[in-house]
Amino acid sequence: MKHILKHILLVLALCLPALTQAAIDPALLQPLAGDDPDARVDAVARIAATGSADARTVLQALLDDELAATPDGRVLVLHGDQALDPATGKTLPVPDGADGIVVNNRLRGAAQAALSGLALLAPETERRLAAAQALQGKELDAAQAPLLRQALQRETDPGIRTILAQLVAGADLGSNDPARRKAAVVALADSGTPALRPQLQAMLARNPDGGYVEGDAALRAAAEATLRAIDRRSARNDIIANLFYGVSLGSVLLLAALGLAITFGLMGIINMAHGELLMIGAYTTYVVQSLFRHYLPGAADWYLVAALPASFAVAFAVGVLLERSVIRWLYGRPLETLLATWGISLVLMQAVRTIFGAQNVEVANPAWMSGGVTVLGSLVLPYNRIAIIVFAVLVVAAVWLVLNRTRLGLFVRAVMQNRRMADCVGVPTGRIDMLTFGLGSGIAGLGGVALSQLGNVGPDLGQSYIVDSFMVVVLGGVGQLAGTVIGALGLGEINKFLEPLAGAVMAKICILAVIIIFIQRRPQGLFALKGRSVE
Amino acid sequence: MNHLYSRRGWSVLAACTFLAALLPLLHLALPAGHPLHVSGYAMGLVGKFMCYALAALALDLVWGYTGILSLGHGLFFALGAYAHGMYLMRAIGRDGSYGSALPDFMVFLDWKDYPWYWAFTDHFWYCMLLVVLVPGLVAFVFGWFAFRSRIKGVYFSIITQALTYACMLLFFRNDTGFGGNNGFTDFKRILDFPITAPGTRTALYLATLALLVGALLLCRWIVRSKLGRVLQGVRDAESRLMFIGYDPLAFKLFVWTLSAVLCAIAGALYVPQVGIINPSEMSPANSIEMVVWVAIGGRGTLAGPILGAFAVNGLKSWFTAAFPDLWLFALGLLFILVTLFMRRGILGTLPALQRLLPVALRGKPAVREAKEEAA
Numbered sequence: 001m002k003h004i005l006k007h008i009l010l011v012l013a014l015c016l017p018a019l020t021q022a023a024i025d026p027a028l029l030q031p032l033a034g035d036d037p038d039a040r041v042d043a044v045a046r047i048a049a050t051g052s053a054d055a056r057t058v059l060q061a062l063l064d065d066e067l068a069a070t071p072d073g074r075v076l077v078l079h080g081d082q083a084l085d086p087a088t089g090k091t092l093p094v095p096d097g098a099d100g101i102v103v104n105n106r107l108r109g110a111a112q113a114a115l116s117g118l119a120l121l122a123p124e125t126e127r128r129l130a131a132a133q134a135l136q137g138k139e140l141d142a143a144q145a146p147l148l149r150q151a152l153q154r155e156t157d158p159g160i161r162t163i164l165a166q167l168v169a170g171a172d173l174g175s176n177d178p179a180r181r182k183a184a185v186v187a188l189a190d191s192g193t194p195a196l197r198p199q200l201q202a203m204l205a206r207n208p209d210g211g212y213v214e215g216d217a218a219l220r221a222a223a224e225a226t227l228r229a230i231d232r233r234s235a236r237n238d239i240i241a242n243l244f245y246g247v248s249l250g251s252v253l254l255l256a257a258l259g260l261a262i263t264f265g266l267m268g269i270i271n272m273a274h275g276e277l278l279m280i281g282a283y284t285t286y287v288v289q290s291l292f293r294h295y296l297p298g299a300a301d302w303y304l305v306a307a308l309p310a311s312f313a314v315a316f317a318v319g320v321l322l323e324r325s326v327i328r329w330l331y332g333r334p335l336e337t338l339l340a341t342w343g344i345s346l347v348l349m350q351a352v353r354t355i356f357g358a359q360n361v362e363v364a365n366p367a368w369m370s371g372g373v374t375v376l377g378s379l380v381l382p383y384n385r386i387a388i389i390v391f392a393v394l395v396v397a398a399v400w401l402v403l404n405r406t407r408l409g410l411f412v413r414a415v416m417q418n419r420r421m422a423d424c425v426g427v428p429t430g431r432i433d434m435l436t437f438g439l440g441s442g443i444a445g446l447g448g449v450a451l452s453q454l455g456n457v458g459p460d461l462g463q464s465y466i467v468d469s470f471m472v473v474v475l476g477g478v479g480q481l482a483g484t485v486i487g488a489l490g491l492g493e494i495n496k497f498l499e500p501l502a503g504a505v506m507a508k509i510c511i512l513a514v515i516i517i518f519i520q521r522r523p524q525g526l527f528a529l530k531g532r533s534v535e
Numbered sequence: 536m537n538h539l540y541s542r543r544g545w546s547v548l549a550a551c552t553f554l555a556a557l558l559p560l561l562h563l564a565l566p567a568g569h570p571l572h573v574s575g576y577a578m579g580l581v582g583k584f585m586c587y588a589l590a591a592l593a594l595d596l597v598w599g600y601t602g603i604l605s606l607g608h609g610l611f612f613a614l615g616a617y618a619h620g621m622y623l624m625r626a627i628g629r630d631g632s633y634g635s636a637l638p639d640f641m642v643f644l645d646w647k648d649y650p651w652y653w654a655f656t657d658h659f660w661y662c663m664l665l666v667v668l669v670p671g672l673v674a675f676v677f678g679w680f681a682f683r684s685r686i687k688g689v690y691f692s693i694i695t696q697a698l699t700y701a702c703m704l705l706f707f708r709n710d711t712g713f714g715g716n717n718g719f720t721d722f723k724r725i726l727d728f729p730i731t732a733p734g735t736r737t738a739l740y741l742a743t744l745a746l747l748v749g750a751l752l753l754c755r756w757i758v759r760s761k762l763g764r765v766l767q768g769v770r771d772a773e774s775r776l777m778f779i780g781y782d783p784l785a786f787k788l789f790v791w792t793l794s795a796v797l798c799a800i801a802g803a804l805y806v807p808q809v810g811i812i813n814p815s816e817m818s819p820a821n822s823i824e825m826v827v828w829v830a831i832g833g834r835g836t837l838a839g840p841i842l843g844a845f846a847v848n849g850l851k852s853w854f855t856a857a858f859p860d861l862w863l864f865a866l867g868l869l870f871i872l873v874t875l876f877m878r879r880g881i882l883g884t885l886p887a888l889q890r891l892l893p894v895a896l897r898g899k900p901a902v903r904e905a906k907e908e909a910a
Contacts, residue, residue, distance in 0.1 A: 270689050270692075270693075272823075326871055326875065329875055330874065330875070334688060334689045335604045335688070335689065335692070336874040336878070337874075338604070338606075338689060338692060339823070339826060339827065339830060339870050339873075339874050340870060340871050340874040340875065342823050342870055343866070343867040343868065343869065343870020343871040343874070344867065344870075344871060345867070346863045346864075346866055346867035346870065347863070347864055347867035347868065347871075349863065350860070350863035350864050350867065351864075353860075353863075354860065463820075466819075467696060467697055467700045467819065470693045470696075470697070471697060474690065474693060474694075505704050505705075505707070505708055506708075508701070508704055509701045509704050509705050512697050512698070512700065512701035513701060515697065516677075516680075516694055516697060516698060516701075517680070519684075519686065519690070519694060520680045520681065520683070520684045520686070521684070
C-alpha cells in the first residue's frame, strides 16, 4: 500500500512541470502505451496533427522501436541509457521498468503515413513533393485531414498543391460532415486514385436494414460518377503500364536473344552455352563493380560505363576460344554442336561456381538508376527499366550498323550466304566464323550487363534465359534481325498482358504453348525467307 | 550392326541378363556379412540404372534410327512416373503425417477432395493404363502437329525442350494438383506390399529387368523389320524417301509415340524404386543428360545406349560421392569429348578399335562374322 502511494506521488511530482510546459500533451501520448489498437492509431494521427518537431521525434522513435512506456503510463524516447520525455522536453536517465512499446504493422504504417504528412511542412520543396507523392496511394483517414489541410494552406508550389488537394479530398471521404464528404467526392472526380475506390464503394453499400450507408442520394450519385471516372482512368493506366512493362520485358528478351540471333540465326550454330555467355557478362559486371568499389570508391556509380566494354571483351574472348577449340570442328553437324555446347555450358557454370561460389552475388544499381519518373498521376516508370530499353535500342542499332555498314559485316553476310563463293573471292572464312561467333558472344556479354541490373546474378542465370532466347529467335525467323526484335517485343507484350489474367507462371506456359502452335503453322518463323528448297 | 545379331551378341545379352537376375538372389539368399552379398542399396542402384537404360533405349529408337533428336524425353519419363505416383500416393491411405485420406500436400493446400483427374487412381491397373496412355497421347498429339508441318532437325529439338520446360513450370505450381515442388514422395506400399521390404524391391527389380530385356528385343525386332528400314531412310534422306512415295508422317509418328511410351514405362518403374518424383525430372537438363547416355553408348546400336546409361550413371554415382564439385566438369567434358572424338559412341567405335589390334588378338575374323549375319 505504501509502495503504491509512493508511486502515485512520484507521478504527480513528475507531471506538475509537464502540465505547465508540455511540448506534446501527455493525454495524446498515453494511448500509445495502451492496448487498444484503434486508440493507438488515432493517437499517432493526433500527435502528427500538432505539427511540431517533437511530434516528429516521437513518431520516428516509434518506427525505430526506440519508444518505451514506463509502468506509470509515461511514454519516453530512448537514446542509449538516456530517455527524452516528449511531454516535458527534458532528458532523464531511463527509469526502471521502462518497457519497449510493441509496434505492429498497422501502427507502423500509420506512423509512416503521419511522418510523411509532417514532411509536408518541411521548408524544402523537394522534400514536400516527395512527402506528398509518398502519401499518394496510401489509405488516409479523416484524422489526417487537419494536417493535410494545414499543409495545403501553406503550400505555394502549384504541383504540390494539386496533389495535396487530392489528398485532402481523399482524407475527407471519411469525414463526419456531409458537406465535406460531398465536396471531396466531387473534387476526386477528375483526379482520383484507385486507392480510394474501396472508400467510395463503401459509400454506396447498403446497411443490413436496407438503407444506404450514405444517406444523401445526390452524394451517392456523385460518388458513382467519381467511381466510374476512377475506373476509366485506372483502366487506361493499366494498359499504359502493361505496354511499358511489356516493352521493358521485350528489351530484356531482345538483349538476351540478340547474340543468339547472330550465332544461331546467321551461323546456324545451336549454342546451348549462350545463357552462360550472358552469365559471364553479368559476372564481369560484378567484378568491375568490386574493382571500382575497391580502387575508385568516388566513381562507384559509374562502374557500368567500364563494365560494358569489359563484359563485351570477356564474352568475346570466351566465344572466340570456344569457336576455335570446339565449335569449328562441328560445322554442319548441328545436333552434335548442340550436345557439345551443352557440355561447355556445364563446364562454364561449374567454373563460375568454383570461382565465385554457388550463391548469388550482389550487383547494385547505380544511384542514378534508382527511382523513377511519375507519369499520369500515379504511374511510376522506374529508371532502370527505361535505361534497359534505351540500351537495347542502342545495341540493336550498333549490331545493325556492324552487319550492314562495315567491311566485317559484308564478309559475315557473304560467308553466311555462300561460303564457297566467298572463299573463292578471298574472304578468310575461318577468321570470319571466329569473329562472327565472337561478336555474337560479345553481345551476349552486353546482355549480361543488362540482366545484372534487373535480377539475381548467380551461376544459374543463363539457364533461365536459354529457352526464352531460343523461342525469340525461332519465333522471329532465323537470320532476321528485324524478326528477332519483333519476336522479342511481341513475346514481352503478350506476357505482360496475360500475366494479370492468368498469373506469371501460367502466362509463361501459355506463351510457350502459343509458340509451339505458332511454329507448327509457320515453321520458318515470322519472317521467313522465301525459297524453293525442299528441306 | 553385326554385334547385335551375331551369336556372340546373343550370348553377351544372355550373360548380362543372367548376371543382372542373379543380383537379387545374392541379395536375398546370402547373409549381410558374406563376401558375395549384394546390399539393398547396390541393387536399388542397378534397378535405377535399368530404368535410365530403358529411357535411353527409347531415345535411341527415335534419335539413333529415325534421326529425330528429342530434348524432351524427360517429360515422358516424368509423366509415366507421375501416373504411377498417383496410385502410390492413394495407396498411402491414412498413413500420411496428417492422418487424412488425402495426400499431405492436398491437406496442406486445404483441399477437401481429389480433383477430377485423380478419379479411379486408387486402382493399380487403371494407373498402369494411364502410364501408357497419357504420355502416349501427349506424344501423339505433339508429334502429329510437329511432323505434319515437317518440323525437323534442331527446330524439333528446341521445341521439345520448350515443351518439357513449360510442363516443368506447370507441375511446379501447387494448383496443378501434383504436389508442386515436392512432387510425390513418402510412399508406403504398392499392391498392399510394403514398398521398402526386400521382397517388394526384388520384385520391382526383376520387373524392370524383364521389361528392359523385352523392350530391347522389341526394338531389335522393329529396327530389323521393313519398318525399321523406312525409319533409317527417314534418318538418312527424308526427302528422297518422300520422292519414292512414302509418307514419313505415319512412320515418324509411330516410332515417336512408341518411344514416349517406353520412356514412360521406365519412369513408372523408377518411382517405386527411388521413392520420389518431382518436377525437376522434367528440367531440360535431365532430358539432355539422357541424350548423352545414348551418344556415349553409341547411337543407332540399341545395346549402346543401355551401356551408356550404366557407364555415365555409374560414373556419376562415384563422382558425386568422391568429388562432388568435379562432376559437372566431368560431365561437360564427356559431352565435348564424345561429340568431338567419338562420334559413334563406345559401341560404334569398338569395331574400329578391333581393327587396330593385331590379327592374332582379334576374337573372330571379321569375315566369319559377316557370314553369320548373312545366314
